[in-house]
Amino acid sequence: MCRGMRxxxxxxxxxxxxxxxxxxxxxxxxxxxxxxxxxxxxxALKHIHHEFTIDSEGxxxxxxxxxxxxxxVSFSPSEIALLRPPGDPKEEFNELSRKMADDGFxxxxxxxxxxxxxxxxxxxxxxxxxxxxxxxxxIPASTKTYDCISGIVSTLIEGYxxxxxxxxxxxxxxxxxxxxxxxxxx
Amino acid sequence: MCRGMRxxxxxxxxxxxxxxxxxxxxxxxxxxxxxxxxxxxxxALKHIHHEFTIDSEGxxxxxxxxxxxxxxVSFSPSEIALLRPPGDPKEEFNELSRKMADDGFxxxxxxxxxxxxxxxxxxxxxxxxxxxxxxxxxIPASTKTYDCISGIVSTLIEGYxxxxxxxxxxxxxxxxxxxxxxxxxx
Numbered sequence: 001m002c003r004g005m006r007x008x009x010x011x012x013x014x015x016x017x018x019x020x021x022x023x024x025x026x027x028x029x030x031x032x033x034x035x036x037x038x039x040x041x042x043x044a045l046k047h048i049h050h051e052f053t054i055d056s057e058g059x060x061x062x063x064x065x066x067x068x069x070x071x072x073v074s075f076s077p078s079e080i081a082l083l084r085p086p087g088d089p090k091e092e093f094n095e096l097s098r099k100m101a102d103d104g105f106x107x108x109x110x111x112x113x114x115x116x117x118x119x120x121x122x123x124x125x126x127x128x129x130x131x132x133x134x135x136x137x138x139i140p141a142s143t144k145t146y147d148c149i150s151g152i153v154s155t156l157i158e159g160y161x162x163x164x165x166x167x168x169x170x171x172x173x174x175x176x177x178x179x180x181x182x183x184x185x186x
Numbered sequence: 187m188c189r190g191m192r193x194x195x196x197x198x199x200x201x202x203x204x205x206x207x208x209x210x211x212x213x214x215x216x217x218x219x220x221x222x223x224x225x226x227x228x229x230a231l232k233h234i235h236h237e238f239t240i241d242s243e244g245x246x247x248x249x250x251x252x253x254x255x256x257x258x259v260s261f262s263p264s265e266i267a268l269l270r271p272p273g274d275p276k277e278e279f280n281e282l283s284r285k286m287a288d289d290g291f292x293x294x295x296x297x298x299x300x301x302x303x304x305x306x307x308x309x310x311x312x313x314x315x316x317x318x319x320x321x322x323x324x325i326p327a328s329t330k331t332y333d334c335i336s337g338i339v340s341t342l343i344e345g346y347x348x349x350x351x352x353x354x355x356x357x358x359x360x361x362x363x364x365x366x367x368x369x370x371x372x
Contacts, residue, residue: 025246029253036254043257044250052262054247054269055240060211060297064230067215068222071229071291073282075299076238080272083240083265092266096259105257111246113261 011043011100013108014181015117018128018138023151027128027170027177028111034178040106045096047112055083089116107181124181127165129153139163150177197229197286200367201296201303204314204324209337213314213356213363214297220364226292231282233298241269275302293367310367313351315339325349336363 016028028044035042055062055072065072065083072083086092093116100108110117117125128151129135135153139145139162149162150170157167168176202214214230221228241248241258251258251269258269272278279302286294296303303311314337315321321339325331325348334352335343343353354362 025249029246029249032250032255033253036256042255043259044247044253044255045259045261046246046250048260048262050262051264052260053265054242054245054260054267056242059240060215060232061230061240063211063215064218064232064295067219067230069218069228069230069295070222071286071289073229073231074234074238074240075231075272075275075278076234076236078237078271079239079269080278081240081267081269083267085264086261086266089261092261100257103257109250109255 011097011105011108012181013097013110013120013123015110015113015120015123015125016128017112017114017117017125018151019130019134022128022130022134022153023170024111024128027126027150027174028109030171030174031177031181032109034175035107035109035181038178038182041104043100043105043108045108045110045113047110047116049112053083054081089113090119126150126177128170132156132162135162139165148177148180150174197283197291197294198367199283199294199296199306199309201299201306201309201311202314203298203300203303203311204337205316205320208314208316208320208339209356210297210314213312213336213360214295216357216360217363217367218295220361221293221295221367224364224368227290229286229291229294231294231296231299233296233302235298239269240267275299276305312336312363314356318342318348321348325351334363334366336360 016024018024032042032044061072061074070084074081117123125146127138127146127149130152146165148166148168150168154167154169160167200217202210204210218228218230247258247260256270260267303309311332313324313332313335316338332351334354335348336354336356340353340355346353
């Protein structure tokens, strides 16, 4: 599943979606860490529903934004950061994917963006929930569903599947998440 | 100086460079605000010499970076932020300039990056200092020098020029900075 093995210049997208406080970040962070350790080039995207800036009030960059800058960049020896108002989410996502493929990224791990994930059949989709009731509300009856269930609810389920979706207990079986993503486990 | 008037798709770069605590941010912020108010599309870049992240320890995005992500993106209704280790500064700067021109930006206001500014003869360069001694150490004897002097030292100088460089007192004559940048004052 490294670039040479895949043979095509695409970035595989992994979505970790689900309810609040269901373990999305822990699962996404684990996947980013393990894939990075395996030598893959990995990007991470966090989708946030509410108004948000990664910047902090009072910083010079924050002042520039408030002064009207439509793009704010900070450039240091350790980081380049570009901040701007987003365009159409779908277009932004497609452009990001293209850019990441050009830059040789193997994986993009996305936390959230459930609606977007439904439009990307090639993506790997992990659902996390706190309860079975939440799972029932989020697993569609239709054919295309999730690639697996993990997060907090995964420890509450007996058996390997729930409504036909494979359950991977987190963190006990976390390595199986990575094996599925990299195609070593089906 | 709006796009139509300029007739070419380029982004004019304005550098505000100088010594520490000499008023760089105040001058840069003023220029960003005034140009934005005039209807121009403005970007701002802050150059930082030391290790730095615009992110905050403990945030989920910060965790992703620490986990090994080579690119971290946060995506909210108010902001898309892309954070990654920088490449070669000159190449990064050129790519940013191209992208901003494509995106219809009229101006990029840069705080710092003095060395970079010396390689861009088409840029407008503002020097800020705290003292005349600092000015003497930074104004070169060669022909190409700064477009003007401003910031704290500007209030300590009598007359309109210092070593042949126009002095624009800040904040008293701040509007003249903008007039010079937009070509209304020579």
